[in-house]
Amino acid sequence: MAPSAARKLRPFLASWLLAVAAVVAGAGWAAALGMLGFTLIDRFPDLAAEGGWSSGELAEHTPVGWPVAAVCALILVACAGALAVAVYRRGRLLLVARRHSRGLEPGREIEIVDDAEPDAYALPGSPGRIVVTSGMLRALNSKERGALIAHERTHLRHRHHVFLLVFHLAGAVNPLLRPVERAGAFALERWADEEAAVAVGDRPLVARAVAKAALAAGRRPRLGLAVTGGPVPQRVQALLAPPPPSRRYLVVAHAALMAVCGISLILSAQDMDHLFDMATPGHLSVSTRHHVTDPDGHRVTDGGRHVTAAAGHPARG
Known part of the structure; x- marks a missing residue:
């Protein structure tokens, strides 16, 4: 449902809802795999004894067979490895961006770089910076430059790099969340587009600036968020249409779905606790x-x- 939510909801709301969904789904996925995988301890009597549990009782009452538990444990290990790699790579990228931001002239929000290649992006930092090349400035007229700067300011003001990090790490933990990661990145660009349109008071102008900047820049690797990110044709089409309406029923549906996920996880944890209580000597159920x-x-x-x-x-x- 993530791509549909990114298109139909107001961008700032879609970004927040998708971020919450990514965290809940990623954490629930890892917790479920962990609980199922941990039941494999009944195959190791010595380890079970260390925890004060009877491996025989665990084997008798565990609701899943050991092959299922073993597969879950292996998947969890693979996901943990993918998460570690993602944290390392994203951490390095953020450190490089911050180092690059500190290396710019202090006290200036916008840094103009003498480079013929058209480019513009927002660098996270304390404070963040907007980097624009001379090539990009030549590709846009003065009003379009204002729209571009307003777009990048939105990225910095609302710390969109943190949202991107959440989406990326959730997608690393659970590969099924990759569509949420892509939809979330699109919603963030739409968020910046909409705020830029409010700032300059001209939606078609922002659409032209986005399209011209994307055509000029192409697909270059960047350290930060850029006005040319995401599926540009869809962004331009959205800017040429009226702002998306408020759909409160989707927000209510999202809240209900998150509540179901949370409650089901709590119930599963209680079942897990009951299972291991039953396997503790002296605490066996009468039944x-x-x-x-x-x-x-x-x-x-x-x-x-x-x-x-x-x-x-x-x-x-």
Whole structure:
């Protein structure tokens, strides 16, 4: 549903909702894999004993077979590795961007670089900077330059690089969230487009600036967020249309879906806790005890404890 949400909702709202969905879905995915994979401990009696659990009881009551648990554990390890690689690469990229930002002339929000290649992007930092090449300035007229700068200011003001980081890490943890990552990046560019249109008071002007900047710049690797990012034709089409209406029912549906995800995760964690409580000696559920009668007429639990059962009297634990 992420691509549809990015197109139909107001961009700032779509960005926030997709970011929340990415965090909830990524965390839920990892937690579910972890809980299922952890049941594999019943295959290792020594490890189970270290935790104070009975491997036999775990094996008897675990709702999944060990092959399923093993696959879940392997997937979780692979996802953790992908997350570590993503954190390392994104961290390096952000450090390079901040270092580059500190190397620019202090006290200036906009840095003009003498470069014939058209380019413009926002560098995260404290403070962030907007970098524009002389080639990009020559490709746009004065009003279009104003729209471009307004676009990049929105990226810096709302810290869109943090949103991008969240989307990217969620996609690294769970490959099924890659469409959310792409939709989120598109929503962020649309967010900057819409605020630029408000700032300059001319939606067609921002559409022209985006289109001309994209045609001039092509697809060059960048350190920061750029006006030419995302699917440009869709962005231009959205700018030439009226602003998207408020669709509150989609927000309510999103909130309900996030609540269902959260509640289901809590219930799963409670089931997991109950499973391991049952496997703890001395905390076995009455319903799971198997009673037998010894030759003297006493009931004996599976734990070896006797229960008095005198003739004519109900048995008491």
